[in-house]
Amino acid sequence: MPNFIRLIIAFAFLGSAVTLFVFGFWGWGILGIFLAILVAVTFFFNENMLVAQFYMRKENMDKASQWLNRITNYEKQLIRAQHGYYNLLIGLIESRKAPMQSEKYFKRALSLGMTMDHNVALAKLSLAGIAMSKRNKREATMYLQEARKADKNKLLAEQIKMMKDQMGMMDRQVVKGGYR
Structure with missing residues (x-):
């Protein structure tokens, strides 16, 4: 899902939460705020990348690769700050399979920059x-x-x-x- 859609969904949740507050449904309004925050956080930290990093820490490269393969076009689905990290993760997975072919991913990760x-x-x-x-x-x-x-x-x-x-x-x- 493209990032701008995530922002639209987050603002929709935020607007509905404010509406619920106005009509006195405080419990549902607080739940709406939490949902808006959760969707807004996925704008900055893609859930596929987070789950892939979790599986990489557990040394399960097959699952990590599956989660990274869900990102079909990283330039549109990730914010610019995550492009380098995406290539780093792909390079780490490729280094287990074919070390010489992972070089291009590491170089691309360095050229895109990581914080x-x-x-x-x-x-x-x-x-x-x-x-x-x-x-x-x-x-x-x-x-x-x-x-x-x-x-x-x-x-x-x-x-x-x-x-x-x-x-x-x-x-x-x-x-x-x-x-x-």
């Missing part, structure tokens, strides 16, 4: 992992440094450190392979 720094750090960390799997050390190092800068609350510090250690092991494997 939370730890999500930017997560996208850059994922891009660093993809660059490492392509044996592109320079790009992986760049993404790791950017991820460390973006991770202000140190939520991904352990993963960044582990990725750095793996990059060091990658150097040793190249050296060993070169001498044989």
Whole structure:
């Protein structure tokens, strides 16, 4: 459902709640206010995205993918601030199936922008992992440094450190392979 319809429905609930207040039906008016608030909240936070994030936290990628597939045209169904998060979620799901093909979603998420720094750090960390799997050390190092800068609350510090250690092991494997 397009976002402007959600706003129309929210204002209809709000208008009916005010009407109910005027005619003395306070209980139904309060219920109308709650419904108007609920519909207005879905304008800013799409319910499909919220349920998909819930299933991703539960490690159920199939259900998360089903809920994200309900969003047919994200440019019309989501507000602009959620476009980057939509691509990030699609990229995280794709990284489980086909890691190399998820790169375009992470890059699109970064180009569209995300407001939370730890999500930017997560996208850059994922891009660093993809660059490492392509044996592109320079790009992986760049993404790791950017991820460390973006991770202000140190939520991904352990993963960044582990990725750095793996990059060091990658150097040793190249050296060993070169001498044989």
